[in-house]
Amino acid sequence: MHEPTAPRDALLIVEDEPKIARLVADYLEGSGFSTHAIAHGDEVLPWLKEHMEHEGAPALVLLDLMLPGTDGLTLCREIRQRWPGLAVIMLTARVEEVDRLLGLELGADDYICKPFSPREVVARVKAVLRRSQAAPASGEAPLGALTLDDEGWRALADGNDLGLTAVEYQLLKVMMQSPGRIFSRDQLMDRMYRDHRIVSERTVDSHVKKLRRKIADVWPEREIIRSVYGVGYKYQPEA
Incomplete structure (x- = not known):
């Protein structure tokens, strides 16, 4: 018997x-979710606009990269602009697009490369929903x-402004968008310096420090912020 899901455990598959x-819908429904599928990109925003304010609105969108x-x-x-609380997992067969999917300008919650299991x-969907549904609706951050704050370029720990520079803020945001994911120094440099200037790996280490x-x-x-020897860094909120 599957565990009952909450009313907002509805998913949109694009x-x-x-x-x-x-196939994806069958596995998700077998795990207790309800699903709705859309095959054409032009139908997504009108469908969301119609359903987001009603009971049973999707809590997450599985969104293919290449769509008609x-x-x-x-x-x-x-x-992201219209419904910032709606979680998004990108599906892609183009590995070279991964950096853009999780970049600062888009902020997808996660990505899955095809072919996938x-x-x-199902596991990724559950993980993203746990994170998004754990966020306080009132806007007041819990202890810890x-x-x-994207508008003010501020990071707040228990409400205390950390006083980050723009580069430090970008560095932290990139890692926070993918908790547990290990980023190499090269990947972090690409995100920290959008003009692709040449900097040394020690520069990343200095910013992390x-x-x-x-x-x-x-x-x-x-x-x-944990070091992974010989690889890079990752954000581990459970630490």
Whole structure:
């Protein structure tokens, strides 16, 4: 017997390949979710506009990158602007697009590369929903929370402004968008310096060191930016 899901555990699948859409829907419905599938990019925003204010509105969108009509990147940007609380997982067969999917300008919650296991999709969906549904609806951060203010370029730890520079803020935001994901120094440099200037790997290490110091001023016992020897860094909120 499947555990009952909450009323908002409805998912929108945007995928133009019917077999993939049906397979993913079957696994998600088998895990207790309800699903609705759309195959054409131009139909997504009108459907969301009609359903987002009603009971049973989707809590998450599984969004394919390559779609007929409006493409996935454009849709992700529009969803972020109109419904910032709606979680988005991008589906892509183009590995070279991954950096853009999780870049600062789009902010997808996660991405899955094709071909994928339907069980992996279910696991990723559950993980993203746990994170998004755990966020306080009132806008007040719980004790131990690290929140980002994009308009003011501020990071707040328990409500305390960390006083980050623009580069430190970008660095933290990139890692926070994918908790547990390991970023190489090259990947972080690409995001920190959008003009593709040439900098050394030590520059990244220096920014991480300063970022850690500022976080430690508020949380001396927590290590949420972790080093992965020989690889890079990751954001680990459970630390």
